[in-house]
Amino acid sequence: MTEMLRLDAVTAGYAGIPAVRDIGLSVASGEIVAMLGPNGAGKTTTLRTAAGILTPMTGTVSAFGRPLRRRLEQNARAGLVLVPDTRGVFHSLTVRENLTLARRRNDNLDEVLDLFPALRELMGRRCGRLSGGEQQMLALAKALVHRPRVLLIDEMSMGLAPVAVQALLPSIRALADRFSVGVLLVEQHIDLALSIADRAVVLHHGRIVLTGPAAELRADRNAVAEAYFGAS
Ligand code: ATP
Numbered sequence: 406m407t408e409m410l411r412l413d414a415v416t417a418g419y420a421g422i423p424a425v426r427d428i429g430l431s432v433a434s435g436e437i438v439a440m441l442g443p444n445g446a447g448k449t450t451t452l453r454t455a456a457g458i459l460t461p462m463t464g465t466v467s468a469f470g471r472p473l474r475r476r477l478e479q480n481a482r483a484g485l486v487l488v489p490d491t492r493g494v495f496h497s498l499t500v501r502e503n504l505t506l507a508r509r510r511n512d513n514l515d516e517v518l519d520l521f522p523a524l525r526e527l528m529g530r531r532c533g534r535l536s537g538g539e540q541q542m543l544a545l546a547k548a549l550v551h552r553p554r555v556l557l558i559d560e561m562s563m564g565l566a567p568v569a570v571q572a573l574l575p576s577i578r579a580l581a582d583r584f585s586v587g588v589l590l591v592e593q594h595i596d597l598a599l600s601i602a603d604r605a606v607v608l609h610h611g612r613i614v615l616t617g618p619a620a621e622l623r624a625d626r627n628a629v630a631e632a633y634f635g636a637s
Contacts, residue, residue, distance in 0.1 A: 406433035408470070409555045409587040410455060410485065415464035417454040423462060424450040425611040432555060432587040437578065439598040439619060440591045442608035443633055448591045449559055451608065455589060456480070456487040456557050468555065484554030488561065493547065494540050496533035500524055503532055507547040513584075517549045520579055538569030542576070549580060555587045556580075562594055570594055574601050595633075599623040607632040 410432040418424035425447035432438045440448050453459045455466055457473045457480045466473045468485045495503055504524075508514060518525050521542050532540060541561055548556060558577070562570040574592075578601040581588050592598035599605055602619040607629060615622070615632035622629050 415461045417461045435585040437588040437602045439602035439605040446608040447611040486553035487557045488548045501528040512550045559591045
């Protein structure tokens with residue numbers, strides 16, 4: 406597996422005050438790395454730094470073997486894509502129109518729709534009338550037609566019914582496998598996240614306090630709970 410994204414000793418924050426410290430992690434092609442931790446632990450800050458939205462105070466972020474570029478569009482063009490939440494979906498347009506807007510020459514829309522058969526059934530529907538889970542599916546599909554190599558996904562399940570999350574997360578596993586996309590996934594549903602991830606890191610108070618193969622962390626819930634709620 407080729408390394409796609411790498412953070413080395415990254416400290417980052419806001420107005421000169423660190424929110425995360427000494428973060429080291431990597432994501433390979435086809436690999437899902439789950440980022441877990443309680444509210445305020447620094448997951449979003451880490452993701453924004455990985456996306457190039459925040460510049461690290463110290464440490465380095467590299468994508469595809471080279472330092473992140475300064476402009477977001479350059480990183481996006483290279484294949485590092487932050488999946489927008491459903492605000493990126495135009496409510497007054499149909500699913501088909503939303504997807505058409507996202508299309509490029511030689512895109513892979515047909516393959517993407519194979520991953521989300523439910524969307525095929527909804528092509529003529531206005532997005533304002535989709536459920537939250539369906540809108541999130543569409544947001545993922547829109548990101549995928551650009552053939553990303555790394556997807557950064559921040560709490561996609563926020564505000565969704567548990568049943569919708571259960572339907573959505575396996576499609577992230579499928580897209581990683583099918584398109585060899587590396588995924589850094591912030592997710593509140595610990596068990597579901599660990600069930601689709603290859604590896605996981607747990608953040609607490611801005612530091613990585615636990616890391617390991619997802620299967621091992623799933624089998625050792627005590628260690629995860631301790632890291633989560635902070636025995637430190
Ligand atoms: P949540 O699940 O609540 O989003 P998180 O793990 O994603 O939590 P972050 O959002 O990264 O955590 O927040 C980490 C720390 O940085 C918190 O102390 C938070 O108050 C602070 N923080 C986040 N965004 C900003 C901001 N724009 N300006 C100043 N401080 C911020």
